[in-house]
Amino acid sequence: GGGLIQVTIRSMAPESSHKDPVSRKLPGSMTVGSLKRMCQQLYGLDVTKQRLFCRLVGETDVWDAEPMADDLKPMSHYVTSEESEVLMQEGDEEKDEDKEARLKESLEAEEKENARMVAMGSVQRGDVLGTKGAAGAAAK
Known part of the structure; x- marks a missing residue:
């Protein structure tokens, strides 16, 4: 998936959950690791503490979100539709x-x-x- 994906990044971390979600068109080839660095710039949460989850826009159940566990994989491996939401949670890596x-x-x-x-x-x-x-x- 080399095309652009519309991604809405939403922080669920306690310190930054009040911040507005950020929408970006990102290349599907961008790695999860790069996405985490972007989240760190946006929300100030250290990359090592981030847990990213992906869900389709419109899915309201957080449990449907898929963990984006492998930092080396491209986003397109997890993001299967044109529009997806990435939830950033704080974990204890x-x-x-x-x-x-x-x-x-x-x-x-x-x-x-x-x-x-x-x-x-x-x-x-x-x-x-x-x-x-x-x-x-x-x-x-």
């Missing part, structure tokens, strides 16, 4: 990443602890290399 990082850290810590316990167990059983040999030699 950073918090999701923090959650993932925390989960990863706790899994790694658990693995280390398991490895330590296994090592401790083998020391107690006398499995560590050389222990039996040394003990055997000393016993003779």
Whole structure:
């Protein structure tokens, strides 16, 4: 979709939801990432916090809106009609990443602890290399 698409951008974010919607004719080849940068200029919401959703003009149910999740995809991938509305919502992108990082850290810590316990167990059983040999030699 290389043609122009009539897009009405509407902010649902708390700080800018009072601002008027902005209508633009944009190239369908424009990426979602570029659209987010435009939204940042219009509404002042950081790109990393934006969640964009697309719906046909006239659809009143917000649940019908499709998330525009991939920043690298062209708008035409999500916007299927000549006239569409893009809803900008505020999401907690950073918090999701923090959650993932925390989960990863706790899994790694658990693995280390398991490895330590296994090592401790083998020391107690006398499995560590050389222990039996040394003990055997000393016993003779």
